[in-house]
Amino acid sequence: QSALTQPASVSGSPGQSITISCTGTSSDVGSYNLVSWYQQHPGKAPKLMIYEGSKRPSGVSNRFSGSKSGNTASLTISGLQAEDEADYYCCSYAGSSTVFGGGTKLTVL
Amino acid sequence: QLQLQESGSGLVKPSQTLSLTCAVSGGSISSGGYSWSWIRQPPGKGLEWIGYIYHSGSTYYNPSLKSRVTISVDRSKNQFSLKLSSVTAADTAVYYCARRPNYGDYEDAFDIWGQGTMVTVSS
Numbered sequence: 520q521s522a523l524t525q526p527a528s529v530s531g532s533p534g535q536s537i538t539i540s541c542t543g544t545s546s547d548v549g550s551y552n553l554v555s556w557y558q559q560h561p562g563k564a565p566k567l568m569i570y571e572g573s574k575r576p577s578g579v580s581n582r583f584s585g586s587k588s589g590n591t592a593s594l595t596i597s598g599l600q601a602e603d604e605a606d607y608y609c610c611s612y613a614g615s616s617t618v619f620g621g622g623t624k625l626t627v628l
Numbered sequence: 629q630l631q632l633q634e635s636g637s638g639l640v641k642p643s644q645t646l647s648l649t650c651a652v653s654g655g656s657i658s659s660g661g662y663s664w665s666w667i668r669q670p671p672g673k674g675l676e677w678i679g680y681i682y683h684s685g686s687t688y689y690n691p692s693l694k695s696r697v698t699i700s701v702d703r704s705k706n707q708f709s710l711k712l713s714s715v716t717a718a719d720t721a722v723y724y725c726a727r728r729p730n731y732g733d734y735e736d737a738f739d740i741w742g743q744g745t746m747v748t749v750s751s
Contacts, residue, residue, distance in 0.1 A: 520691050520692070522674070553735065553736040553737075555736070555737035555738070557675075557738070564724060564741040564742065564743055564744050565675065565738070565741055567734065567737055567739050570734050570735070570736075570739075571735060571736075576739065610675075610677075610737070612736045615688050616677070616688060616689075616690065616691070617677040617680075617736075618677065619667075619674060619675045620674070621674045622674040622675070
């Protein structure tokens with residue numbers, strides 16, 4: 520069971536859009552529509568932002584969206600705001616187990 | 629609003645067993661449809677899934693930790709626990725407990741998290 524692959528860092532200016540990729544295999548991301556995304560600010564617990572690949576929990580801004588193509592899932596944040604600066608983790612069901620991505624640090628310039 | 633709170637030993641000696649408990653408040657751990665999970669995060673590193681226990685009592689563990697991990701539920705105390713044996717410095721991390729719906733809204737996502745507790749393995 521290997522971790523999902525995410526870029527270590529991404530950056531963008533306020534108002535811009537960024538996309539974070541999450542690459543897995545046919546045993547996890549590619550086989551199940553059960554990818555979730557989490558936002559984590561320093562010293563805080565992760566917060567669920569996207570589930571089942573593209574669904575947003577109540578209370579999460581519609582600036583956050585998710586998608587999937589084959590073995591790769593993506594998180595897009597539009598209209599970047601300073602408060603979006605955080606670490607982001609993808610996560611996938613993998614058949615009786617769960618695997619996280621290595622995390623991506625988002626910097627808002 | 630359901631809340632989770634981790635507690636347990638913050639300092640564990642190498643080769644000993646790490647023991648943590650997650651208290652559930654604002655709801656019952658016995659309500660069906662959820663699995664109760666443990667996730668950890670070494671300092672400066674990413675999240676690692678440890679395992680979860682279903683309402684049925686079935687457990688599923690990270691293959692890399694399976695030989696050392698036990699997750700159990702105490703319904704009378706509305707809490708669940710983690711035991712990790714034969715710890716080394718590599719087990720030093722913030723340990724989180726989390727709820728995972730098995731179906732319906734937020735299926736297979738970790739929708740509620742505890743605040744986390746730091747465990748250091750050192751002699």
